[in-house]
Amino acid sequence: MTSSTASIFLPAGAPELASLSFDFTSLAAAYRAGVTPSAIVGEVFLRIRAGHDPHVWTWLQPESTVLEQARRLEEARRDGKSLPLFGLPFGVKDNIDVAGLPTSAGCTSFTYQATRTAQLVAQLQEAGALLIGKQNMDQFATGLVGIRSPAGYCRNAFDPDYIPGGSSSGSAVAVASGHVSFAIGSDTGGSGRVPAALNNIVGLKPTPGRVSTDGFLYCNRSFDVAPVFAxxxxxxxxxxAAIEEPDQSGIHGSGGQPQDLPAAFRFGVPAGSQLTFFGDRQAQQRFDAALEHLAALGGTPVEIDFTPFLEAGRLVFNSAFIAERWVTYGHANQASDPHVHPAVAQAIQAAQAYSAADAFQAQYRLQDYQRQVAAAFERIDILVTPTAGTIYRCDAVEADPIALNTNLGYYTYFANPLRLSAISVPAGLRKDGLPFGVCLFGRPYADGQLRPIARALQEAAGGRLGATGHGYPATVEEALA
Structure with a gap:
C-alpha cells in the first residue's frame, strides 16, 4: 500500500486520491463518484506527513478525531441534512480558538489551551467542512512577511528562498500546497491578501463586520477581519456564503448591498508615480497584463489620486490605533522574553508613545480620509492595484525587516480602516516562475460585486491552482473526466 487511504474502499471509476485537486469542484465530483470524506481525510494527513515543510501547521487534530467527524457527516447527508461545504478539509490560523487545541499566536510563551471554538469555525463545521488543524503565522499577527515566527517559519510554496507572505503564512501555503481546500486567516493590514498573492491563490477579504471575529486573538480589533484563502x-x-452574518461586537457598523457592477465599468488605478513596483520590472509586466484583461472585460481605466488611501493606511501602524495591539499582547511583550521576535516587540512597544488625545486625533483623520475615498469612488466602480508591488527573498527581509515589510503593505494597509471590500486573485506567474497577484477593491459591502471580475481575471491568467500543478476546472463534469 502506498497511502493511508489504500485500505479504504474506493469504488470503480473514482479518481486516484494522490492526484486529486482539493478545489471544491473536483472534490464534489469525487464525492459524486463515490469517494467518501473518510478517504479524503486519510489523504489529507498523508499529504501533510509527506510535505517537505514542517512549519506549515502548528497543531493538528488527531486523525481519528477527524475521521469520526467525517463518518458523522456521511450519516448526516444520508439523513438529508443540508451541508453546503460537505467534506471540504480546512485549517485556521493559530490566532483563532478551537476548543481542545492550543492557541499560540506564533509565540511559545503566550500559548494557552482554548476552551471554546470561534464562531465562524463552528459555522464552517456545521456547514459540513472538516477542520484539520491550525496553521503557522507571523507572531501576534504582526507582519506581512511570514518569517516572524521564532519557532520556525514556513516557506513560499514556489521557492523556499522567498517569503511566503504574512501574517497568515501557514494558511496560504497549506492551500497552495494542496493540503486543504481552504483556510481562514486574519487580516488587519493585508494578511489575508499578501500571502495569497505570493502563493498563487485567492484571498477574499470581506468588508469589516461582514463575518464574525468572535474567538480571535485580535491584532487591531477595530480593523481585523476574517479572510478566506482558496x-x-x-x-x-x-x-x-456559509459564514457571513452581521458582526455582533458593535465595533463595525452595518451597510447596505451595492448594486451589481455595470457591464461597462470604471476601474481606478493609482496615478503616476503613486503606482510603484519598488524597481520590480517583472511585477510591473504582470500588472500591465492584468489591466489589459480588465479592459477586455469592458473596463475603462481611470487614474486616481492615491493619497487618501495611503494616508489612511499609515494610520494603522503609525498612529495611536496601534495601541489596540497593546490591549491584546502588551502583557506578553516583554523585551527580555526570548520567544518574542525583535521586530514584533518593536512594533507593539511603539503603542506606549501615544496618548488618549492622539487616539481621538487619529479617529478624526481617518474619518476625513473615509470621506475623501468615498468621493473617489464616485468616479470609479472598483479600484485595482497590485496586491504587493514586489516579492522579497527571506534573507533580504531578515536584513531589513521593517522597511521591506512596510513596502509589502503599500497596497493593503488602507482597506480595513476605509471599510473596503477586497479580493486578491492570481494574475499569472512572472518570468522567474514566482506568483503575482492583483487586488480588486470595492465600496463597503460590495464583496459580491467583485466576484465576476475576480473570477474572470483568475481564469484569464491561466487558472493554475496554487502550487498544486492542477488547472482550473470549468465544471463538475470536467473534473469527473
Whole structure:
C-alpha cells in the first residue's frame, strides 16, 4: 500500500486520491463518484506527513478525531441534512480558538489551551467542512512577511528562498500546497491578501463586520477581519456564503448591498508615480497584463489620486490605533522574553508613545480620509492595484525587516480602516516562475460585486491552482473526466 487511504474502499471509476485537486469542484465530483470524506481525510494527513515543510501547521487534530467527524457527516447527508461545504478539509490560523487545541499566536510563551471554538469555525463545521488543524503565522499577527515566527517559519510554496507572505503564512501555503481546500486567516493590514498573492491563490477579504471575529486573538480589533484563502474565486465565495452574518461586537457598523457592477465599468488605478513596483520590472509586466484583461472585460481605466488611501493606511501602524495591539499582547511583550521576535516587540512597544488625545486625533483623520475615498469612488466602480508591488527573498527581509515589510503593505494597509471590500486573485506567474497577484477593491459591502471580475481575471491568467500543478476546472463534469 502506498497511502493511508489504500485500505479504504474506493469504488470503480473514482479518481486516484494522490492526484486529486482539493478545489471544491473536483472534490464534489469525487464525492459524486463515490469517494467518501473518510478517504479524503486519510489523504489529507498523508499529504501533510509527506510535505517537505514542517512549519506549515502548528497543531493538528488527531486523525481519528477527524475521521469520526467525517463518518458523522456521511450519516448526516444520508439523513438529508443540508451541508453546503460537505467534506471540504480546512485549517485556521493559530490566532483563532478551537476548543481542545492550543492557541499560540506564533509565540511559545503566550500559548494557552482554548476552551471554546470561534464562531465562524463552528459555522464552517456545521456547514459540513472538516477542520484539520491550525496553521503557522507571523507572531501576534504582526507582519506581512511570514518569517516572524521564532519557532520556525514556513516557506513560499514556489521557492523556499522567498517569503511566503504574512501574517497568515501557514494558511496560504497549506492551500497552495494542496493540503486543504481552504483556510481562514486574519487580516488587519493585508494578511489575508499578501500571502495569497505570493502563493498563487485567492484571498477574499470581506468588508469589516461582514463575518464574525468572535474567538480571535485580535491584532487591531477595530480593523481585523476574517479572510478566506482558496484555490479559486468561486470556492472563496462559497465559504463566505456559509459564514457571513452581521458582526455582533458593535465595533463595525452595518451597510447596505451595492448594486451589481455595470457591464461597462470604471476601474481606478493609482496615478503616476503613486503606482510603484519598488524597481520590480517583472511585477510591473504582470500588472500591465492584468489591466489589459480588465479592459477586455469592458473596463475603462481611470487614474486616481492615491493619497487618501495611503494616508489612511499609515494610520494603522503609525498612529495611536496601534495601541489596540497593546490591549491584546502588551502583557506578553516583554523585551527580555526570548520567544518574542525583535521586530514584533518593536512594533507593539511603539503603542506606549501615544496618548488618549492622539487616539481621538487619529479617529478624526481617518474619518476625513473615509470621506475623501468615498468621493473617489464616485468616479470609479472598483479600484485595482497590485496586491504587493514586489516579492522579497527571506534573507533580504531578515536584513531589513521593517522597511521591506512596510513596502509589502503599500497596497493593503488602507482597506480595513476605509471599510473596503477586497479580493486578491492570481494574475499569472512572472518570468522567474514566482506568483503575482492583483487586488480588486470595492465600496463597503460590495464583496459580491467583485466576484465576476475576480473570477474572470483568475481564469484569464491561466487558472493554475496554487502550487498544486492542477488547472482550473470549468465544471463538475470536467473534473469527473
Amino acid at each position: 484555490l479559486t474565486t468561486e470556492d472563496a465565495y462559497a465559504v463566505l
